[in-house]
Amino acid sequence: MRHILHADFDAFYASVEQLDNPNLRGKPVIVGGSPEDRGVVASASYEARRFGIRSAMPMRTAFQRCPQAIRVRARFDRYGEVSRRVMSIFRDFTTLVEPLSLDEAYLDVTDSVTPERPPGRIGRELKARVKAELKLTISVGVATSKSVAKIASDIDKPDGLTIVPPGSECEFLAPLAVEKLWGVGPKTAARLAAEAVHTIGDLAAQSEEWCRVRFGKMGPEMRLLALGRDDRAVVVDRSRKSVSAETTLSEDTDDPEALYELVNRLSQRVARALGRRELRGRTVKLKLRLADFATFTRQATVGEPVGSADEIAMAATTLLRPELEP
Ligand code: DCP
Ligand code: MG
Ligand code: MG
Numbered sequence: 058m059r060h061i062l063h064a065d066f067d068a069f070y071a072s073v074e075q076l077d078n079p080n081l082r083g084k085p086v087i088v089g090g091s092p093e094d095r096g097v098v099a100s101a102s103y104e105a106r107r108f109g110i111r112s113a114m115p116m117r118t119a120f121q122r123c124p125q126a127i128r129v130r131a132r133f134d135r136y137g138e139v140s141r142r143v144m145s146i147f148r149d150f151t152t153l154v155e156p157l158s159l160d161e162a163y164l165d166v167t168d169s170v171t172p173e174r175p176p177g178r179i180g181r182e183l184k185a186r187v188k189a190e191l192k193l194t195i196s197v198g199v200a201t202s203k204s205v206a207k208i209a210s211d212i213d214k215p216d217g218l219t220i221v222p223p224g225s226e227c228e229f230l231a232p233l234a235v236e237k238l239w240g241v242g243p244k245t246a247a248r249l250a251a252e253a254v255h256t257i258g259d260l261a262a263q264s265e266e267w268c269r270v271r272f273g274k275m276g277p278e279m280r281l282l283a284l285g286r287d288d289r290a291v292v293v294d295r296s297r298k299s300v301s302a303e304t305t306l307s308e309d310t311d312d313p314e315a316l317y318e319l320v321n322r323l324s325q326r327v328a329r330a331l332g333r334r335e336l337r338g339r340t341v342k343l344k345l346r347l348a349d350f351a352t353f354t355r356q357a358t359v360g361e362p363v364g365s366a367d368e369i370a371m372a373a374t375t376l377l378r379p380e381l382e383p
Pocket of ligand 1: 067305
């Protein structure tokens with residue numbers, strides 16, 4: 058049996074801003090673009106969430122909900138620095154660390170578990186070290202698989218520690234909304250709801266055949282996750298092969314101008330990340346996700362390795378253009 062932790066910072070960008078500027082502490086803080094530029098919320102402090110402010114919401118809506126909110130511009134370099142420090146704390150606990158994004162990672166702590174040091178205790182130690190060294194809180198889920206650990210870390214935010222003891226996975230998952238499962242987006246959830254499947258328990262109760270008939274190959278996989286079964290290993294980030302930036306729009310758009318502008322912004326982020334590591338890239342890849350969550354990629358290998366925002370944006374725009382044609 059394996060013991061997996063999933064750790065994720067609480068309100069990551071907003072918490073870093075509150076840490077660096079004491080005037081922001083205890084206040085509704087939003088990190089993101091300006092309302093005039095159709096900016097969206099990247100991260101909202103828990104004080105701001107009380108007003109119903111959420112990630113990916115238009116900044117304008119956020120200020121309607123909470124006019125006294127304080128907006129700060131994102132400082133990606135700073136978040137990257139905090140991220141490197143937290144990952145290095147994680148690596149003190151185990152070499153098996155798989156970062157998922159700047160603010161979260163899976164840790165396989167199986168080999169560190171002893172009768173005196175059960176997995177839940179390791180989770181507690183991890184939270185304490187991050188708090189002591191970085192003055193920031195993480196939420197941690199402790200389980201026997203990645204899927205359950207990730208769901209667990211999210212369930213008691215902020216500053217949560219949720220332990221799912223071996224054998225109790227089904228019981229833990231059963232009452233939760235089916236959207237909590239990896240790969241179940243709004244569209245799949247709506248199709249499930251039409252069949253009166255609302256909770257993970259509802260899905261777990263269906264037969265493999267039932268799932269396959271309705272959802273194809275994905276069906277039985279979804280069912281296994283609903284049963285708390287997930288054999289995916291924690292994969293250590295080997296030498297970095299790519300640098301990426303992505304965002305989710307709060308509202309779907311097919312406006313070419315808005316999309317080109319977005320490509321420019323993301324290209325700037327990629328260029329900054331490359332610059333920090335003194336890297337350039339030979340292949341530029343564009344990932345698009347449509348309203349129905351269908352995701353596809355287009356890529357091109359360029360003659361001369363690119364590093365600047367303009368070079369990257371040029372290549373990415375060339376990939377995007379044919380996709381916008383009717
Ligand atoms: N982020 C973003 N745009 C999004 C979602 C997230 O730019 N649509 C950025 C800002 C977040 C960071 O990624 O601070 C981490 O994302 P999380 O989903 O972990 O969200 P938070 O850490 O902000 O909040 P939570 O406490 O829910 O984890
Ligand atoms: Mg987070
Ligand atoms: Mg996260």
